[in-house]
Amino acid sequence: MENEFGNLLKQLREQKGLTINQLADAAGISNSQISRMENGVRGVPKATTIRKLAEALNTSYGDLMIAAGYLEGADDLNESVAEQSPEWATSKDKRDFKKMLEEDGELMFDGIPLDQEDKQRIKDVLTGLFWEAKQMNKRKKNNNGTPDGK
Structure with a gap:
């Protein structure tokens, strides 16, 4: 559970067939920030960043909030x-x-x-x-x- 958010982010990105750069462009955040999240180097992102990622990945904001540790369900x-x-x-x-x-x-x-x-x-x-x-x-x-x- 140490890097649950980063692991989920990487899994979703790869399922969508996106590179880190493509996701960064779609979400309007830097590719280095995404890389750090996926590798567990960066802490849990803020809710606004999670919203951008959810929209770019066309996935549930709530699921990402749960993975980030903000919600349990x-x-x-x-x-x-x-x-x-x-x-x-x-x-x-x-x-x-x-x-x-x-x-x-x-x-x-x-x-x-x-x-x-x-x-x-x-x-x-x-x-x-x-x-x-x-x-x-x-x-x-x-x-x-x-x-x-x-």
Whole structure:
């Protein structure tokens, strides 16, 4: 499991018949970055990079997130989102927020309408931040034995 993400990335790339350079061009990231990921030299990429790779490989973003260690599976995602949400957020609030980012209606930020690419970037950033915070919490628990370090 040491380099699960890199191994999966290489396997998917080869299944698609792509060279590292071709995948790099399609994903808009450097070929050296892909090489380092595949060989386990580079750490786990950010959610935005994983999104680019998933789109370039025409594969599941969720599967790549699982391989990267951000997720353990769909059930884990739902449980984690539920336990990390603010106390005041109801299931309707969570559903509405997700729907707001996914629907085609106009969404604005600071008076500027957001297109689908902007909405996807917001989702990617929020996903990345969420899972980075989740990983930090796991490290705190492992280092201190308790969630709050007491």
